[in-house]
Amino acid sequence: xxxxxxxxxxxxxxxxxxxxxxxxxxxxxxxxxxxxxxxxxxxxxxxxxxxxxxxxxxxxxxxxxxxxxxxxxxxxxxxxxxxxxxxxxxxxxxxxxxxxxxxxxxxxxxxxxxxxxxxxxxxxxxxxxxxxxxxxxxxxxxxxxxxxxxxxxxxxxxxxxxxxxxxxxxxxxxxxxxxxxxxxxxxxxxxxxxxxxxxxxxxxxxxxxxxxxxxxxxxxxxxxxxxxxxxxxxxxxxxxxxxxxxxxxxxxxxxxx
Amino acid sequence: xxxxxxxxxxxxxxxxxxxxxxxxxxxxxxxxxxxxxxxxxxxxxxxxxxxxxxxxxxxxxxxxxxxxxxxxxxxxxxxxxxxxxxxxxxxxxxxxxxxxxxxxxxxxxxxxxxxxxxxxxxxxxxxxxxxxxxxxxxxxxxxxxxxxxxxxxxxxxxxxxxxxxxxxxxxxxxxxxxxxxxxxxxxxxxxxxxxxxxxxxxxxxxxxxxxxxxxxxxxxxxxxxxxxxxxxxxxxxxxxxxxxxxxxxxxxxxxxxxxxxxxxxxxxxxxxxxx
Numbered sequence: 001x002x003x004x005x006x007x008x009x010x011x012x013x014x015x016x017x018x019x020x021x022x023x024x025x026x027x028x029x030x031x032x033x034x035x036x037x038x039x040x041x042x043x044x045x046x047x048x049x050x051x052x053x054x055x056x057x058x059x060x061x062x063x064x065x066x067x068x069x070x071x072x073x074x075x076x077x078x079x080x081x082x083x084x085x086x087x088x089x090x091x092x093x094x095x096x097x098x099x100x101x102x103x104x105x106x107x108x109x110x111x112x113x114x115x116x117x118x119x120x121x122x123x124x125x126x127x128x129x130x131x132x133x134x135x136x137x138x139x140x141x142x143x144x145x146x147x148x149x150x151x152x153x154x155x156x157x158x159x160x161x162x163x164x165x166x167x168x169x170x171x172x173x174x175x176x177x178x179x180x181x182x183x184x185x186x187x188x189x190x191x192x193x194x195x196x197x198x199x200x201x202x203x204x205x206x207x208x209x210x211x212x213x214x215x216x217x218x219x220x221x222x223x224x225x226x227x228x229x230x231x232x233x234x235x236x237x238x239x240x241x242x243x244x245x246x247x248x249x250x251x252x253x254x255x256x257x
Numbered sequence: 258x259x260x261x262x263x264x265x266x267x268x269x270x271x272x273x274x275x276x277x278x279x280x281x282x283x284x285x286x287x288x289x290x291x292x293x294x295x296x297x298x299x300x301x302x303x304x305x306x307x308x309x310x311x312x313x314x315x316x317x318x319x320x321x322x323x324x325x326x327x328x329x330x331x332x333x334x335x336x337x338x339x340x341x342x343x344x345x346x347x348x349x350x351x352x353x354x355x356x357x358x359x360x361x362x363x364x365x366x367x368x369x370x371x372x373x374x375x376x377x378x379x380x381x382x383x384x385x386x387x388x389x390x391x392x393x394x395x396x397x398x399x400x401x402x403x404x405x406x407x408x409x410x411x412x413x414x415x416x417x418x419x420x421x422x423x424x425x426x427x428x429x430x431x432x433x434x435x436x437x438x439x440x441x442x443x444x445x446x447x448x449x450x451x452x453x454x455x456x457x458x459x460x461x462x463x464x465x466x467x468x469x470x471x472x473x474x475x476x477x478x479x480x481x482x483x484x485x486x487x488x489x490x491x492x493x494x495x496x497x498x499x500x501x502x503x504x505x506x507x508x509x510x511x512x513x514x515x516x517x518x519x520x521x522x523x524x525x526x527x528x529x530x531x532x
Contacts, residue, residue, distance in 0.1 A: 084371060090308070090345040093370050093377065094400040096430060098347075099488035101474065125488070133403040133435065149474050150488055152451060 013206045017182065022222055029226075034168035035067040038139070042161050043070040046154065047145045050119065052076045053129070053165060054088055055137035063088055063138060072119040072142065079116060088138045091126040095135050097159060099125035099150040125150040127158045129166040139165055182206055287522040289456075293503035298359025300509065301502045304388035304396040305355070306381065307348030309368035312341030316353025316478030318360060325387065326368035327380040334383030339368050346480035350487065351397050351495040353478040358455055358499025359506065365393055370400070378404035382411060385438075389418045394505050397498040398444075399428040399491035401436040411437050419443040424501045424513045428494035429466050440465045443513060445501065445520075449473055449493040452532035458497060460524040468520070470496035 035053050042051040050073035054063040062080040083089045091098050101123035121142035129137040139162045144150065150158075182203045190199055228239060268274060302322075312321045326339035343349045352364050369384040370377065381402050388396055396418075402411065415438045418425050427439035429446050439446045446465055449472020450457070459469040472493030479485045497520070504519050505511060511519070 084344055086345070090347055090370075094347075094491075095403060095436075096400055096428065096491050097489055098491060100479075100485050101488070102486040130403070133405060149486065152449060152473055152488070155488065 010202075010205060013182070017206050020181070031169065032067060034171075035165060036069070038161055038165045038168065039067050039069040039073070042139070042141055042158070043073070045157070046141050048141045049073075049121065049143040049145070050076070051139070051141045053137055053139050054081070054092075055129075055169075056083065056092060056135070063092055066137075070142075072121075075116070075119055087124055087126050088140060091128050091138050091140075092135050095128045095130065097125075097127040097155055099123070099155060101149040123149060125154060125158055127155070127162040129162050129169065131166050131170050136166065136169060287519055289523045292519050292523045293500065293507050296359070296503040296507035298355075298362035298499070298502040298506045300361075301359065301395065301506045302363045302365060302391070302393040303355055303359075303498060303502050304365040304367055304391070304393040305348050305352045306367045306369050306384050306388065306396060306398050307351055307400065308344040308346070308370045309339060309342060309348050310352040310364060310366035311343040311346075311349040311478075311480065311482070314343075314349050314353065314478045314482055316356065316484075317349060317364065318356045320356050320360070320362055321352070321364045321366060324366040324368070325384075326371065327384045327387070329377070329380050329383075332379060334379045336367075336383060336387045339366070341366065343480045344368070344370055346478070346483070346485075347399065347491065350477035350479060350492060351399050351498075354455070354475070354492060354495035355397060355499040355502060358496065359502035361506070362499075362502045365391060378402045378407045382407060382414060385411075385414050385418070389414065389421060389423055392421075393423060394509075395424040395426060395498055395501050397426050397495050398438065399494045401427065401430045401439050403436055405435060408435070408437065412441065415441050415443060419513055422510070422512050424498075424505070424516050426494050426498040426501060428490040430490070445494075445497055445513075445517065447472075447490060447494040447497045449488070449490050452530065454532070455496050456500070457525045457530060457532070458500065458520070459527055459530075460521040467517070468497050469493070472496075 039051040039053055042048070048070055050068060050070035052065050052068035052073055054065045056062075057064050057080075061083055063083055064080045065076040065078065068074055068076045081088055083092050087098060087100060090096075103122055103124060119142070123143055124140055126138050126140040128135045129139060139158065141150075141158060144154075183199060186202055187194075187196070187199045228236065231239070269277060309324065309326065310317060310321050312324070321341055324339045324341040325336050328335050328337055348366060348368070352366070355362060356364065365388060367384040367388055369380040371380075381400070385396070385398075415425060425438060425444040427444045427446050429439045429448050430436040438444050442464065445468055447468045447470055448466045450459065450469040451473035452471060453474065455471055457471060461467050461469060470493040472490055473488045474486050475488070475492040477485060477487050477492060500520065501516055504516055508519075
């Protein structure tokens with residue numbers, strides 16, 4: 001028989017995980033919106049063809065372009081590049097800001113990735129997004145209209161924007177990665193008393209039910225509710241009334257969620 | 258008068274051993290001709306800690322003598338032989354700038370960047386240790402670590418390098434927060450200026466950034482035999498590294514502190530240098 005205390009603790013953790021998952025779902029567009037503001041401002045200020053932000057994601061390790069702005073920016077969204085390749089990979093891996101111009105003089109330079117976006121730039125400037133001493137992504141700008149290259153002042157300014165982006169991410173990500181949160185807390189609590197595999201077993205017991213299927217009705221409901229935030233008080237009251245009726249009905253029937 | 262018993266650290270200054278402190282008289286009236294006139298970097302080993310130097314690239318001029326990589330498995334770093342290829346192009350760019358200024362240096366490529374990002378601070382550290390062990394006289398570090406955990410280890414190895422007369426030339430990182438070893442006092446920390454002249458460099462008496470060298474729109478070698486034009490402190494550091502190699506080839510055995518002194522003495526005149 002399992003230890004009842006342990007079962008209760010796991011149950012509590014599962015509930016916390018689900019709540020944080022719901023919260024993350026609610027906030028998904030907040031992070032996106034903040035990042036979008038930053039690339040919009042970057043394009044406007046630099047008078048550039050495009051600006052985009054790629055964030056580091058694991059399994060497999062990759063830098064994923066999340067937001068973009070500018071006439072030539074859209075093609076980058078959703079694209080992933082390995083951290084071991086190209087300017088973006090280099091800037092992420094070393095934390096060192098970098099700008100290249102005359103990119104086209106080298107026909108092999110990153111062309112495959114650039115072509116996937118539908119736009120091959122002549123010049124690129126990229127700076128890392130640093131959160132608590134760790135690179136979490138890269139902000140890049142392509143082709144200024146006013147100059148074929150990037151100046152030191154440009155690099156400095158871009159670093160300021162990157163700082164803003166990193167701060168915005170930190171704020172939006174508090175509940176972002178439930179899995180990682182549990183892993184780090186449990187590993188710290190367990191210290192040397194538990195192996196990595198044991199910690200991982202507990203984490204997966206707690207989080208295995210989360211996000212397994214994006215299309216299940218529960219998550220669709222959460223997404224719908226997240227969209228209701230801009231409704232008027234009157235409309236919200238109406239939705240609440242409807243939900244109460246549904247909840248009363250659910251209370252009588254078998255529980256499905 | 259006899260010397261009292263002195264602690265070991267004071268011994269070099271005792272009368273009996275003071276002749277070892279003699280330095281070239283010309284240190285008092287240095288110019289660039291004295292500092293590196295006719296010097297090619299010959300006899301100087303320079304390690305490039307980076308993404309791996311591409312052996313056959315024209316900018317490297319056939320000066321690559323050894324390529325190693327640091328592998329990190331379960332926090333255990335080991336140095337293994339490596340194919341002379343460049344993951345990004347960055348190491349080749351740095352090596353090319355050094356060779357451009359000191360065409361007869363011997364380049365040792367230490368690849369500390371790779372696909373496995375976890376433990377890259379550990380790889381950097383192990384690479385630094387390896388290069389010091391090989392007896393290189395100068396290193397170019399156009400990268401830095403932000404790992405607080407590794408701070409004391411970096412501090413120790415950078416001190417070791419200093420005591421063994423290895424000049425560590427580091428690009429400073431403009432991103433805020435702790436970043437080392439570029440902020441350590443014994444290294445040559447370099448930021449970029451925009452004067453398109455590989456020999457134009459400034460001494461800055463207000464640390465931590467002591468040197469300014471060309472780092473804007475620098476023509477560089479990039480991966481797969483390519484070339485491009487780049488901006489970043491990454492490309493300023495190897496200019497100083499190349500000049501350090503020249504100085505050391507003309508004056509073997511100078512300490513990093515003395516090399517800094519020579520550089521400071523022959524630095525571009527901020528009052529008359531334009532651009």
